[in-house]
Amino acid sequence: MTDTPTPTDIARDVLTIERDALDLMRDTLPDDFDAVVECLLKVPGRVIVSGMGKSGHVAAKIAATFASTGTPAQHVHPGEASHGDLGMVTAQDAVILISNSGETRELADIIAHCARFSIPLVALTKKPDSALARQADHVLTLPDAPEACGIGMAPTTSTTCTMAMGDALAVAMMKLRGFERENFLAFHPGGTLGAQLLKVSAVMHTGDELPLVTEDTSMGETLVEMTRKSFGVAAVVSGDQLVGIVTDGDLRRNMDGLMTHTAGEVATKSPLVIAPDTLLVEALGVMNANKRTVLLVTDSTNRLVGLVHIHDALRAGVA
Incomplete structure (x- = not known):
């Protein structure tokens, strides 16, 4: 008779699966990573980050991290984009679209908008042969690792890797821009972070x-x-x-x-x-x-x- 795992056992299994996926992503960092950083550094406008569902929540976090570390950025919801918010995405911007499958239908209008106005498009997906990846200028491929949920369906490992890729992009651009603690304070005047950086x-x-x-x-x-x-x-x-x-x-x-x-x-x-x-x-x-x-x-x-x-x-x- 198999013993029922404890919550601690389950937690350790989840963290092990996600850790292994991050190790794999570190060791197989996408070939386009340097090109994406170079592209985003040259953008005169903002980095627009979008995704649907859990990917949308991660997109909002990535945009916030960019904005607080010296890269002007904004999260745009794909559903709202289809009903007027595409006006937020200009020819001066670059777009990062997040979709684990690369087949998210709600992203179609943003993809078409990017093509129409020659807006640089970066795909962040697990599927390098997906519709999103084929239409993107650059592709950041996530590792082909199992979700940690046990049934292989709930976004867990994939969202962890997506967020980590966003952090990697933000920190790379932060360092290449020469963004220092003083700059960080300018974007965090309130709260504990601001207090810790006051002179x-x-x-x-x-x-x-x-x-x-x-x-x-x-x-x-x-x-x-x-x-x-x-x-x-x-x-x-x-x-x-x-x-x-x-x-x-x-x-x-x-x-x-x-x-x-x-x-x-x-x-x-x-x-x-x-x-x-x-x-x-x-x-x-x-x-x-x-x-x-x-x-x-x-x-x-x-x-x-x-x-x-x-x-x-x-x-x-x-x-």
Whole structure:
């Protein structure tokens, strides 16, 4: 009597089947891959990605990945395309059509539109001899691997491979365009991704917000400045050069006769600082590691340019 597989056994079988398919696709990457990347890089307009059913969901994800990594892209539903949305597909664009069988009837109008206006057409399919593949300018063939569903019908392995091929295209174009973290931030200003890529310069306090004193400022005036600016510190400067910092700790260490001293006498010299182009998440790490709530921001010449408080990082969503 055969033991009934557990859910964990089934999950491992699914992942093994899909892993093997990805290995096969890696080892037999389509000959047209380089040509497709070159074609898409030259497109003056957008990359239009379309498919029906599960392929349509994957098409939307691929278009979103392109768009967020420097390749203007848009998902167009083939059914809507047949009822007016073909106007979204212009002669300046390129089109990627996804169909596992290559015989999806709903793609016919987009295929005809591409032929009519000489729009580059890329087929992403398992069947290199299908109707879609025969009419495409380039074909990205998916591996002939079994679906992981057990009955061989539900799109599982095929959609995994399709999505991975889309990722491969997007990353290849991203790297060839020289798309960097700064560019990525421009397309992800909100949420956790945006917060992780924010720089100190984006949130630091500058100008009149800075608690500034000179070396000969009396401690009475220094305390007033610290209270007025509400950061719990005062930066000691000579001109625009940072000399030191007066913190709550410095006040406690110099409690005896505090008011007879100047800021320069009480300050910690050569304080911990950070550069304005440092990632905010890295600045938070420095604060945590050194048990600080404030970091002064200086440029390469030791010129004081700002101040960042731990609350600035938390407000920006850096946790």
